[in-house]
Amino acid sequence: MIEVNNLEKSFDDVQVLKGISTTFEEGKTSLIIGSSGAGKTVFFKCLLGLFEPTGGEIIYDGDNSANDTKESKQERRKNIGTVFQYSALLDFLTVEENVMFPLEMFSDLSRSEMMDRAHEVLKRVNLKEESFKQYPAEISGGMQKRVAIARAVVTRPKYLFCDEPNSGLDPATATVIDNLIQDLTKEYNITTVINSHDMNSVIEIGEKIIFLSKGLKAWEGTNQEILHTEQEDVFNFVYNSDLMKKVREALIREGK
DSSP states (O other): OEEEEEEEEEETTEEEEEEEEEEEOTTOEEEEEOSTTSSHHHHHHHHHTSSOOSEEEEEETTEEGGGOOHHHHHHHHTTEEEEOTTOOOOTTSOHHHHHHHHHHHHOOOOHHHHHHHHHHHHHHTTOOGGGTTSOGGGSOHHHHHHHHHHHHHTTOOSEEEEESTTTTOOHHHHHHHHHHHHHHHHHTTOEEEEEOOOHHHHHHHOSEEEEEETTEEEEEEOTTTGGGOOOHHHHHHHTTSHHHHHHHHHHHHTTO
């Protein structure tokens, strides 16, 4: 679990985060959403440890980051898996070498043990063995995203952070990736936090949703609750697309 208490972040004289408090639970997919400039990327990077908060605290399973030493921060980093927006695979490494890379950095496994672990997670994300020796440029965008997910979970992390994991994917592939992330979250009991603007992801896997507006937590709830919200900023964000307007009309017709 990650607990966030009154988190603030400023850059010079500009306050971007203005006292955000929330929790992210184990075994659940939590999404951070909001319009451009809402502060969600800064919030996400604070959680990930890339930005130091100006005020407040982030507690990772009872470990307060405000008390971090260099050693404790490095130790936590071993328990974090990250899926980057555009996969960020190393183009000079094969698929299996990309997945082994975090193990080479953070584990004491032998080469053969690392290979076995990499193959295990690659199979778990439904990649065929013939792709293991290929390079990122030789596989599709959807397959690259699967490799990125495999790389993120190969160290068996406590925390998984995904930054716009569906960026650049077609809707069908995006849904597959969403479901894969949720399945792995439950299977490995990971605390998963996703930074997203994709309403399909919100509806598909948003077990908890944090909506930010102007640096504040303006709303939080589940993917079912957000469909019925009357909070104006959230409503406008959710029903901005033609697809979601049709969903709203259908809910009204069904009396839900």
